[in-house]
Amino acid sequence: MSNFNRMWSVFFGIALILVSNISVAETSAAEHQLDTIIAEHWQYSLREDPTQATAVGVNDFNDRMPSTSHADHVRRLAAENAFLRRTQDIDIASLSISGRINLDLFRWVLEDSIGYYELNLSRIPFNTFSGFFMNALTASNGVAMANVKDYEDYIARMSDVPRYFNENIDNMRAGVASGFVLPQIVIDGVLPTIEAQVKDASEDSSFFEPFVAMNERVSAADQARLREQGRAVISEQVLPAFASLATFLRDEYRASETVGAEDLTEGKGYYAFNIKRYTTLTDTTAKEIHQIGLGEVERIRADMDAIIEEIDFDGDFAAFGHFLRTDPQFYASTKEQLLKEAAYVAKRVDYKMPGYFGKLPRQSYGIVPVPDEIAPNYTTGAYYGSPPGARHGGAFWINTYALDQRPLYELPALTLHEAVPGHHHQNALSSELQDVPAFRRNLYFSAFGEGWGLYSEKLGVEMGIYQTPYEHFGRLSYEMWRACRLVVDTGLHSQGWTRQRAMDFFFENTSLSEGNIRAEVDRYISWPGQALAYKLGELKIWELRRIAEHDLGDRFDLREFHDVVLGNGAVPLAMLEDIVLRWVNTKLTSGS
Secondary structure (H helix, E strand, C coil), X not given: XXXXXXHHHHHHHHHHHHHCCCCHHHHHHHHHHHHHHHHHHHHHHHHHCHHHHHXXXXXXXXXXXXXXXXXXXXXXXXXXXXXXXXXXXXXXXXXXXXXXXXXXXXXXXXXXXXXXXXXXXXXXXXXXCCEHHHHHHCCCCCCCCCCHHHHHHHHHHHHCHHHHHHHHHHHHHHHHXXXXXXXXXXXXXXXXXXXXXXXXXXXXXXXXXXXXXXXXXXXXXXXXXXXXXHHHHHHHHHHHHHHHHHHXXXXXXXXECCCCHHHCCCHHHHHHHHHHHHHCCCCCCHHHHHHHHHHHHHHHHHHHHHHHHHCCCCCCHHHHHHHHHHCHHHCCCCHXXXXXXXXXXXXXXXXXXXXXXXXXXXXCEEEEXXXXXXXXXXXXXXXXXXXXXXXXXXXXXXXXXXXXXXXXXXXXXXXXXXXXXXXXXXXXHHHCCCCCCHHHXXXXXXXXXXXXXXXXXXXXXXXXXXXXXXXXXXXXXXXXXXXHHHHHHHHHHHCCCCHHHHHHHHHHHCCCXXXXXXXXXXXXXXXXXXXXXXXXXXXXXXXXXHHHHHHHHHHCCHHHHXXXXXXXXXXXXXXXXXXXXXXXXXXXXXXX
């Protein structure tokens, strides 16, 4: 346990002692004060980010995109600081346990937002995985399209895309002027995706999809009118906005020729902030993370070598990797086959879930191909949640582009991570939390969420999901992938590694396909620090499980442990440690 974690746990313990000695009236006053501030901030946040509001089921702002001008950032920085100052007046000792958790999480959110605006990170508004143009491409996500107003709001939102893009371009110009820019390799990777949005006809654009099969409750006359309005907005405003963005990136943007975050102006502070943001660790350096990664690579490599020996393969690790990357038996021949294989794995996992979790979410999930327009530069798979009450469940995205880069033996690990018991299970449970502020149902910490996803991959061994040595090797390859991330991310951004050196490290230590390796390394280059979350989060969850198993002995219940880990939604790792240790202590003292 780190010194920070020990201090946090001690402080929390003091708070628990104090809370037992205060009156109900004092508790109510403190809780009311905190609840009021949090509720005000939640409403403020929804107004400031309309697409996020839509994603969480609030439809009051469906007619516009977010505002991201310099003036908006100055205003938001002042607002976040004002909210943070208001929390200083709260009597912490008068809060309940849940109130203390609410306060700590709320302050974390505020301090992270303040750090973002102080560093002016809007100057780099996208990466290979996400960003403002992806936000536009998913502008209809979460909109019910149940009546005329829904369609009219969506049309209005599309008409706001040019303003939204221009503000982001202005921010990128500020980045060029200050030497805070994306590497050229990132621009080269995303430019084809952006150019691909410039269609010859509106009907060919994904923006037109909501108008293809419209809600039957909308009259035929309104359907015709709305289709024509949508067609006009797409052709006259949306598509030209993508064309202008492509021209800017191709002809004007002066990207960095190096790939390291710390090479940028203000780069050291930028990378340190991202390490804290994505790992939730406040006392771990890039150098320390690099060494943790090297140790994990060595450990996992031994397990991988053991499988190669087990199947009596005639060749070394490199030869086995070549065999896995090139033998047709490991690859689907059609997109439909890949999707069906994933669906079969998903249902086998669903069958096992009640044996490992006491609480299951109500929301379902489905398997969806990555949209064609972004698939060439997109990762292997991803998860997109859905707000409660939406007309569809969560989406386990699978990339069906370049089938020879999507090995079937990796599908079990991918499914466990992205669907259940990984991201869908964790996110759906979080969205269904009761008696917590709304922001907590939609809160996400990468170290918690991605750590849980990687933990879920390994949990699949106990669940009996992996059926062949190749599938076990695929899981180890995924775990090695995340261990390599610790080495590669810190190598790229703090130790002067080149893109080629990073790719070579993956080739030497994993069986990932060349396409996946290239896409992943470019993702780390464009998104410093995020790749660190997976392995560091997973290591913490396994550490806490081992502690609980050791201390509780026969009283350890795996289903209960999992429910405790997920029971408060997403939390920083230090807070998760306290929650689990408090649960262990309660069971020990109660004898349950």
